[in-house]
Amino acid sequence: MTKSNNQKQKSGQSEFVRWFAPLIQALKDLGGSASPREALERIAEIESVPEALRNEVLSSGQERFYNQVHWARQYLVWEGLIASGKRGVWTLTPKGLNTELNDASSRKIFLEQVRKRAAIRKATPSTPELGSEQDDRPVDTPQSDEDASLQRFLAVVRSLSSSGFERLSMRLLREAGFERVSVTGRSNDGGIDGVGVLQLNDLVSFNVVFQCKKWEGSVPPKEIRDLRGAMAGRAEKGIFLTTSTFSSNARAEAERPGAAPIELVDGEKFFEMFKRYELGLRPRTVYDIDLAFFEQFE
Structure with a gap:
């Protein structure tokens, strides 16, 4: 060099x-x-x-x-x-x-x-x-091991077929408390991949639509607007799940005041949720060296 x-x-x-x-x-x-x-x-x-x-x-x-x-x-x-x-x-x-x-x-x-x-x-x-x-x-922190796991996890998920990723997303939503989760399976459904119901308690529930895409690069705001348009009159909330990231404009669009809310799940949050529910992941303990502790004995 x-x-x-x-x-x-x-x-x-x-x-x-x-x-x-x-x-x-x-x-x-x-x-x-x-x-x-x-x-x-x-x-x-x-x-x-x-x-x-x-x-x-x-x-x-x-x-x-x-x-x-x-x-x-x-x-x-x-x-x-x-x-x-x-x-x-x-x-x-x-x-x-x-x-x-x-x-x-x-x-x-x-x-x-x-x-x-x-x-x-x-x-x-x-x-x-x-x-x-x-x-x-x-590289010398517990996060380095976790990030290596994140990259391996995303590599596995991205290798799935589109239908496999949809089924995986359905499984995750069920673990998160959703009921009556199903894939629409219709090509003209305006970008909606599936629907479900989130039961908050015995008396309150609301309908949710979701879209799950193995996107390359950052998801643009147009995709968020399209999902919001497709959910009009069908659900109170939308969820967009992806193995990549969302652009800052896409995040701003998802939180736009006065518009129907869209929950964004990027690759890292997807991984965090799988960790929380221990789906396909086996937890293990790692230890980092705390140099500040040893410095007092120099």
């Missing part, structure tokens, strides 16, 4: 450092904690992130912006500014609540954490370099 190519790779690998300060600020704005998607939306507002970046997709099928903010979150976890734990909620620690970051301090955190993890990489030479955009998450 030439020097210029190596410098370009190094630059690309640390692009996520730019999101350190905005992520801290976003979590503060949201009361100290937020779901990953809420944090991303707030960062996009703070930094006026262009649609082109928000809709850019990596070869893994994941959104580049989403990927980079997850990298930023992991470094801030290592720094003790964001609490470690499940990815479902990102929470600032007391240290994080009292921290203000800028470009210089963010870069300092990045370099310090790279230095601290050099010991792990030295002990395990086969470990890829931190920050590679070819990976979905940092």
Whole structure:
């Protein structure tokens, strides 16, 4: 690799450092904690992130912006500014609540954490370099194992036939509490693949239509509008399930005020639901090295 190519790779690998300060600020704005998607939306507002970046997709099928903010979150976890734990909620620690970051301090955190993890990489030479955009998450964390499982899961699901994916989606919806779930099987059904009923309690239920597509790239807003149009007069809610991702415009369309709500299930949420119901997945425990614990004994 030439020097210029190596410098370009190094630059690309640390692009996520730019999101350190905005992520801290976003979590503060949201009361100290937020779901990953809420944090991303707030960062996009703070930094006026262009649609082109928000809709850019990596070869893994994941959104580049989403990927980079997850990298930023992991470094801030290592720094003790964001609490470690499940990815479902990102929470600032007391240290994080009292921290203000800028470009210089963010870069300092990045370099310090790279230095601290050099010991792990030295002990395990086969470990890829931190920050590679070819990976979905940092490599020496429990998330790396989970992300590998996610990619294997999606590869299996994407290999299914269209009818097989529909039946798999039906099984998932039944596990989630839906009744009378069926596939329409009609080519002129306006994009609706199936219908079902969600029974909230003994007295309240509502009809739902769903669409499930093994989409390539980000699902555009037109698909959401088409599903909404097809469900008019037939159901109170629509669900769009896909193995890929949704563009930011598609997400905005799904939540458009005054319009019938559309629930979006992308590849990662699809995986999370299969984990929750333990469908086709066997849970196992992994352990990560907590360097902060050992540092007190240096």
